[in-house]
Amino acid sequence: MKIAQYIRFAITAFVVLLAVLIGAALWRHYMYSPWTRDGHVRANVVRIAPDVSGLVTAVNVLDNQTVKKGDVLFVIDRERYTDAEEQAKANFAAAQAAVQAATANIDAAKASLAQSKANFDMYAAQAKRRQDLKDVVSSEDRTNAVATADAARAAVSKAQASLEQATAAKEQALAAVKQAQAALSTATLNLQRTEVRATVDGYVTNLLVRVGDYATAGSTRLALIDRHSFWVDGYFEETKLPHVHIGDKADIRLMAGGVVLHGTVEGIARGIADAVDPSTSDLLANINPTFNWVRLAQRVPVRVRIDADHLPKGTVLVAGQTATLILHPDDHADNGGTAQ
Numbered sequence: 001m002k003i004a005q006y007i008r009f010a011i012t013a014f015v016v017l018l019a020v021l022i023g024a025a026l027w028r029h030y031m032y033s034p035w036t037r038d039g040h041v042r043a044n045v046v047r048i049a050p051d052v053s054g055l056v057t058a059v060n061v062l063d064n065q066t067v068k069k070g071d072v073l074f075v076i077d078r079e080r081y082t083d084a085e086e087q088a089k090a091n092f093a094a095a096q097a098a099v100q101a102a103t104a105n106i107d108a109a110k111a112s113l114a115q116s117k118a119n120f121d122m123y124a125a126q127a128k129r130r131q132d133l134k135d136v137v138s139s140e141d142r143t144n145a146v147a148t149a150d151a152a153r154a155a156v157s158k159a160q161a162s163l164e165q166a167t168a169a170k171e172q173a174l175a176a177v178k179q180a181q182a183a184l185s186t187a188t189l190n191l192q193r194t195e196v197r198a199t200v201d202g203y204v205t206n207l208l209v210r211v212g213d214y215a216t217a218g219s220t221r222l223a224l225i226d227r228h229s230f231w232v233d234g235y236f237e238e239t240k241l242p243h244v245h246i247g248d249k250a251d252i253r254l255m256a257g258g259v260v261l262h263g264t265v266e267g268i269a270r271g272i273a274d275a276v277d278p279s280t281s282d283l284l285a286n287i288n289p290t291f292n293w294v295r296l297a298q299r300v301p302v303r304v305r306i307d308a309d310h311l312p313k314g315t316v317l318v319a320g321q322t323a324t325l326i327l328h329p330d331d332h333a334d335n336g337g338t339a340q
């Protein structure tokens with residue numbers, strides 16, 4: 001009888017001990033193992049806004065459509081910008097013609113200067129000869145010769161000034177050409193920007209633009225989800241962070257169901273907002289006078305890159321989806337990748 005009691009006691013004790021061990025293991029797994037149900041699929045959102053303003057004349061995409069980089073999403077009225085480009089071309093041509101005219105003026109000024117110098121040299125030599133022939137040449141002729149030489153010298157100075165003026169006019173014309181060329185480049189760029197194109201491969205989202213709308217430069221008209229940028233942000237309790245390492249492999253289970261995705265830990269956030277201790281407008285800490293004895297562990301974002309090269313066929317990723325993340329601390333590419 002005693003043996004049966006001992007056996008029952010031993011079995012009961014074993015069952016209780018086993019239950020305690022299993023409960024402790026489950027508690028430890030729940031509290032400290034690196035996993036979380038609080039994960040969200042994220043992606044880069046490119047906000048598409050026109051670079052020029054005008055009426056929308058064509059919309060080439062539908063909401064949620066897949067597009068490739070460079071595809072035309074919508075078109076803004078091109079007529080006004082075509083006219084602006086033609087005007088800029090005309091101004092550029094006029095500026096080039098002004099440069100040619102200035103060049104011709106310089107050539108004429110150089111020729112005039114050369115003629116003036118030749119005249120001056122001739123009249124200066126005549127004046128010198130007449131001064132040397134005082135006994136033969138009258139005083140009046142000598143005076144006239146000197147005056148003619150002085151006039152020729154003044155003509156040289158005037159021709160030199162005309163050349164400098166023509167040179168300055170050419171420099172101004174060249175500057176006008178550069179200005180006209182810049183205006184033409186801007187007009188051509190504005191005309192090109194009337195076709196609003198996709199900057200990345202992705203999915204059209206929140207399409208608000210319609211034919212006939214007036215699109216303002218810099219005003220977002222649609223969002224484009226970069227199809228190559230999907231990742232998962234897992235919000236892990238701070239008690240689990242010691243077991244999270246950069247490079248850890250991760251299993252990703254979407255709430256939508258389906259197969260398990262795989263990923264790799266890329267980084268751990270180094271700061272989160274403190275809602276309990278905000279600063280006041282005068283930069284002093286605003287301390288809450290109450291204290292809760294039950295303190296919940298903070299959740300810290302951990303970025304997990306999705307292995308996009310091995311996505312199961314038919315997998316649909318949507319930014320904002322909820323996911324469960326299970327990390328494998330013993331399976332990371334680089335043991336030195338622990339966050340420091």
